[in-house]
Amino acid sequence: MKINWGTGIVIAFGLFMTFILYFVFEVQSNSKYDNDLVVEEYYKHDSHFQEEMARIQNAHDLQYKPSIKYIEEGVRITFPKTFESNKLKGNVLLYRPSNKKFDFNTQIVLTNSTLLIPQKKLVKGRWDVNMEWQYEGKKYLTKEVIYVN
Numbered sequence: 001m002k003i004n005w006g007t008g009i010v011i012a013f014g015l016f017m018t019f020i021l022y023f024v025f026e027v028q029s030n031s032k033y034d035n036d037l038v039v040e041e042y043y044k045h046d047s048h049f050q051e052e053m054a055r056i057q058n059a060h061d062l063q064y065k066p067s068i069k070y071i072e073e074g075v076r077i078t079f080p081k082t083f084e085s086n087k088l089k090g091n092v093l094l095y096r097p098s099n100k101k102f103d104f105n106t107q108i109v110l111t112n113s114t115l116l117i118p119q120k121k122l123v124k125g126r127w128d129v130n131m132e133w134q135y136e137g138k139k140y141l142t143k144e145v146i147y148v149n
Contacts, residue, residue, distance in 0.1 A: 055132070055141035068129050068144040075117040075129065075146060077108075083135060085110040090133030090140075092117070097126060108133055122148045 003011070059065065064080035077092065079085075088108060094117065096102040102123055108115055108131075131142040 052141060055139045056143070058138060059140040059142045062140075066131070066133075066142060068131065068142065068146065070146045070148060072119070073116060074119040074122060075127075077115040077117070077131065079110060079113045081113055083113065085113065088133060088135050090131065093130045093132070094122070095128040095130060096123070097128060119148075124148050 064082060066077060066079045068075065068077050070076075075094070079088065088110065090108045092106045092108060092115070094104055094106070104121065106115075106117060125148060127146050127148060129142075129144045129146055131140075131144075133140050133142070
């Protein structure tokens with residue numbers, strides 16, 4: 001039996017569609033491939049975007065800014081010595097883009113102007129650190145990306 005070029009194209013197209021559909025069904029049905037939204041309530045989160053930008057600008061305008069660094073012991077957040085720790089309150093959200101099961105929130109409780117998030121709470125990879133804090137009634141938001149080795 002001889003196959004002409006038109007039949008060959010149709011067969012190739014059919015095989016390609018089967019190949020693609022197999023992978024689509026594989027990813028949708030396998031729980032190993034988690035394809036959740038980044039934020040559960042996306043539109044509700046997006047409606048507060050302008051407030052978030054104002055808090056980021058407040059943090060950017062500071063002369064002495066807090067620093068977020070990954071060290072061997074964990075994530076160290078250091079506030080300038082000029083900040084009085086009793087006037088500072090807020091929390092730190094460590095967000096894992098690849099798996100929301102690892103996300104966690106920590107209250108800001110300073111020891112010598114420093115907050116240490118221990119290494120044992122962190123898994124290797126990328127972490128988005130969102131620090132929402134308030135000092136003397138003014139709201140701030142600091143965002144950093146860190147990589148844990």
